[in-house]
């Protein structure tokens with residue numbers, strides 16, 4: 001038996017399965033990654049093959065072990081982090097999925113949500129789950145599966161079926177069907193879970209007509225969920241969290257008032273609110289965060305639909321740049337006081353506006369406006385949208401932000417990060433290791449088995465760069481006013497046409 005030397009995180013994302021290993025110092029030892037198929041069977045429908053998800057996840061786990069040359073006994077524990085809300089139903093006996101998983105982006109149940117809204121159920125759902133009644137979350141997806149697969153409902157009532165988000169599916173597969181469980185962070189995205197009482201809510205099950213027999217057990221994110229029997233060793237599975245909550249934890253946001261923003265295709269911003277479940281008056285979601293103690297901890301969450309996707313639009317739609325990273329080069333050539341605003345409301349506006357009729361627009365064009373300015377203004381739109389969400393969070397949480405921690409592909413852009421710090425008048429901290437999601441799952445798993453402690457994790461955290469605000473108050477005010485005016489003029493646009 002060799003000494004444990006690493007923790008492995010299984011990072012099951014929307015487009016790929018990854019496995020990452022971390023050593024005692026929290027350093028990344030290696031990554032293996034495989035993409036899997038996206039299915040679009042009809043308009044508004046997005047599906048994943050759960051067996052392919054399992055196959056790719058298992059393949060990258062084995063690939064990573066081979067790459068690193070570690071013995072199974074050297075793996076102290078496994079953590080799981082996953083795309084949230086994606087919904088699966090499988091046969092308890094055979095392990096066969098009954099249908100492809102309905103992915104979080106899938107909107108086929110929008111009408112179901114509208115019907116429930118018309119019945120006035122939004123306030124109850126918001127109070128119990130912290131969420132807004134939307135097809136994005138699992139409840140109506142699960143109801144759809146039960147209604148549309150022949151005999152599913154009666155079989156579910158007889159206890160023959162298991163429901164799970166993807167963490168639950170992976171855990172079930174890793175433990176060869178022994179454990180049917182999830183963690184608080186994933187449960188809090190199902191729209192069936194009372195985030196205050198920490199249990200499945202009987203009335204919600206009634207509302208969505210979900211037989212309780214299909215539900216997994218729910219535990220805190222740091223918990224000994226089960227073991228993977230692998231090559232003569234039993235590797236404990238001791239950390240599970242949904243991707244955004246894992247990233248919050250991986251960024252070291254462990255106390256009330258700390259926040260992180262992930263700049264990916266969209267932006268996902270979460271602010272830790274400690275043991276208080278803050279009810280948002282500003283269009284944000286209240287959700288469970290990972291906690292290391294017995295008491296539950298909460299976060300406020302705001303999503304921006306189009307962030308890095310706006311840079312993709314510059315590249316693939318307008319052909320103004322060859323690669324996303326080139327955006328910084330051109331933006332540097334534009335004057336800072338260009339006066340142009342790009343509102344990338346390509347999919348309506350998310351938090352805090354929630355306007356599905358808003359459309360994208362460009363304001364302030366002149367004869368002199370060149371591509372450099374367009375590129376700069378598009379980059380700046382990521383920062384403006386982030387400020388909108390952060391202001392909402394500060395109002396809800398009554399806490400001014402001390403520092404914004406960042407990750408995701410577009411946080412590599414220095415010009416954007418500097419502008420973000422300027423606009424927020426708050427320092428922006430970019431960690432050296434930006435694999436925050438996987439790190440979060442690994443931290444949870446390692447803490448549970450005593451591989452490291454919080455003080456060590458805090459000490460291990462290396463900063464790549466802190467961007468300090470440099471902009472004058474007057475400029476900041478004037479720029480942000482211009483943005484708010486631009487937003488005002490895009491709202492409701494599609495409904496008027």
Ligand code: ADP
Pocket residue numbers: 263264265266307308309310311312324325326327328408409410411412413
């Ligand atoms: P996701 O996980 O959502 O696929 P990533 O975290 O991998 O996203 O980030 C990719 C996104 O970041 C893309 O939308 C891309 O346009 C954007 N991006 C990547 N690098 C840069 C950069 N240097 N400047 C601006 N945007 C960037």
